[in-house]
Amino acid sequence: MAVMQAPLPRRLISTPVAGPLAALLLACLFFGLNTGQFFTGPNFSLIIQQVMVVGTLAIGQTLIILTAGIDLACGAIMAFGGIVMTKLAVESGLPPLLAVAAGLAVCAAFGLVNGLLVTRISLPPFIVTLGMLNVVFALTHIYSDEQTVTGLPAPLTFLGQTFQLGQTNVTYGSLLTILLFLLFAYLLGSTAWGRHVYALGNNPEVARLTGIRTGRLTIGVYTLAGLVYGVAALLLVSRTGVGDPQAGQTDNLDSITAVVLGGTSLFGGRGLVLGTLVGALIVGVFRNGLQLMGVPSIYQTLITGVLVILAVAVDQLSRRRTR
Numbered sequence: 001m002a003v004m005q006a007p008l009p010r011r012l013i014s015t016p017v018a019g020p021l022a023a024l025l026l027a028c029l030f031f032g033l034n035t036g037q038f039f040t041g042p043n044f045s046l047i048i049q050q051v052m053v054v055g056t057l058a059i060g061q062t063l064i065i066l067t068a069g070i071d072l073a074c075g076a077i078m079a080f081g082g083i084v085m086t087k088l089a090v091e092s093g094l095p096p097l098l099a100v101a102a103g104l105a106v107c108a109a110f111g112l113v114n115g116l117l118v119t120r121i122s123l124p125p126f127i128v129t130l131g132m133l134n135v136v137f138a139l140t141h142i143y144s145d146e147q148t149v150t151g152l153p154a155p156l157t158f159l160g161q162t163f164q165l166g167q168t169n170v171t172y173g174s175l176l177t178i179l180l181f182l183l184f185a186y187l188l189g190s191t192a193w194g195r196h197v198y199a200l201g202n203n204p205e206v207a208r209l210t211g212i213r214t215g216r217l218t219i220g221v222y223t224l225a226g227l228v229y230g231v232a233a234l235l236l237v238s239r240t241g242v243g244d245p246q247a248g249q250t251d252n253l254d255s256i257t258a259v260v261l262g263g264t265s266l267f268g269g270r271g272l273v274l275g276t277l278v279g280a281l282i283v284g285v286f287r288n289g290l291q292l293m294g295v296p297s298i299y300q301t302l303i304t305g306v307l308v309i310l311a312v313a314v315d316q317l318s319r320r321r322t323r
Contacts, residue, residue, distance in 0.1 A: 017275040019314065020263050024282050031289030038289060041168030047284045048170075051258075052177040053078075053239065054251055055280035056232040058258040059184055060111075060225030062276045065259050066188075066201045067221055068268025069118065069125035073110070073132040074229050074255055075248030080140040081107040081233035086149035086243025089156055096155035104230035110136060111226020115219035133252070140245050149243030159238035173235045180231065184273045197221060201268030257283060257304060260311045282307070 031038045057074050064071045085103035088094040094102070110132065117128045159173035188194035199207040200214055208214045236247055262279030264271025283304060290300045 017263055017272050017278060020261055020275055020278040020282060020311075023261075024278050024285060027282060027285045027289065031285065031292065035289065035292040037292055041166060043288065043292075045168050045170050045174070047281070047288050048174040048177070049239065050288065051280045051284035052171075052174050053232050053236045054254045054258060054283075055277060056177050056180060056235055057229060057251055058255040058262075058276045058280055059180055059273060060228035060232075061255040062259050062262075062264055062271065062273050063184070063197065063221050063225050063228075064125070065256075065264055065266060066197050066268055066271060067218060068201045068204075069218075069222075070129065070256070070266070071114070071222075071225060072126065072129040072252050073114070073136055074129075074225070074232075075251030076133050076136040076140065077107050077110045077226060077229045078233045078236065078251065079245065079248040080110075080136050080143070081230045082237045082247060083140055083144045083149065083243045083245055085156060085233065086152055086237060087144065089153055090149055090151055090243075096153045100156065100234055103233055104227055107230030107233060108223050108227040111229070112219065112223040114226070115222030118222065119215040119218050144243070144245040146245060148245065150241075152237065152241060152243070156234070157238045157241055159235055160241065161238075171239075173238055176231075177235065178277075180228070181273060181277045188273055193217075198269055201270070203269075254283065257308050260308055263311075266312065 028038070037043055057078060061071055061074055081103040084106050085099050088102055089096045089099035092099075114125075114128055114132055117123050118125050159176060160171055162169035162171050164170075188197060196207065196212050196217055199210070199212060200217055204214050237243060240247075258280035259271070259276050260266065260279065261282050262271065262275030262277065264275060286303060286307070287300050290303070291297075
């Protein structure tokens with residue numbers, strides 16, 4: 001006997017992305033009606049450029065939150081990766097591609113350490129990454145001597161260059177960010193690895209009993225997230241044109257904001273990486289739209305905080321209803 005499926009519109013509405021997507025469209029409509037510059041190609045390109053670094057960080061953050069963890073050190077790891085790339089390329093004379101590879105490897109190594117501490121010593125992810133935040137922040141300032149690295153070779157700034165799409169200039173970095181979201185949407189939604197990540201977040205003990213090697217999977221998720229932070233470091237370097245030891249100090253909270261606004265549950269096991277993209281765009285659209293309307297930046301922060309609280313409240317209510 002065939003199983004009756006709900007109509008497609010109802011299934012779409014029931015997905016975690018439906019609410020955030022509706023909020024994004026309403027925000028775009030509001031700002032479009034109140035500002036003449038919002039619905040323009042250059043402005044949309046600017047929004048994507050502004051969210052591509054935090055959006056990429058948020059991909060790694062999504063992976064960890066799906067396992068019911070959290071990463072407070074992602075912004076600091078990104079900043080250290082950027083300093084490693086730029087100092088090796090500029091001051092040590094290392095070929096730019098090797099410098100980038102070294103920066104990616106260092107970021108992945110920090111992720112690996114986080115994963116080992118969470119699994120092998122059973123420390124809470126909050127404590128592990130809070131401690132790692134301070135460790136990596138200090139290492140960044142020690143290694144950089146508190147100095148900004150300038151005079152970067154062209155390969156390190158390539159992703160900040162633009163190409164013409166219609167009448168709009170689009171950066172290569174923006175394109176890379178979108179491709180990363182599509183890649184991880186496929187990995188999480190269409191592979192056994194992705195199903196295991198969701199299972200781990202839903203119930204780690206049940207996942208272990210079904211044969212999933214939960215410890216190894218957790219370590220792999222944190223390591224992969226670290227590698228993604230390294231890509232975010234390269235995007236940041238290419239956008240700013242410098243290696244800045246002060247970078248990323250609030251990006252850890254911004255990445256969590258994007259994940260939460262995108263409908264991913266902080267309790268793990270529920271959410272979509274494309275929802276994180278929508279969440280990052282919500283933050284970018286609100287900041288861009290309010291700036292176009294002349295609203296002071298402090299109110300932009302206030303509104304973002306209210307949105308996060310509302311998103312978590314909605315998640316809590318939905319969890320209670322499904323119990």
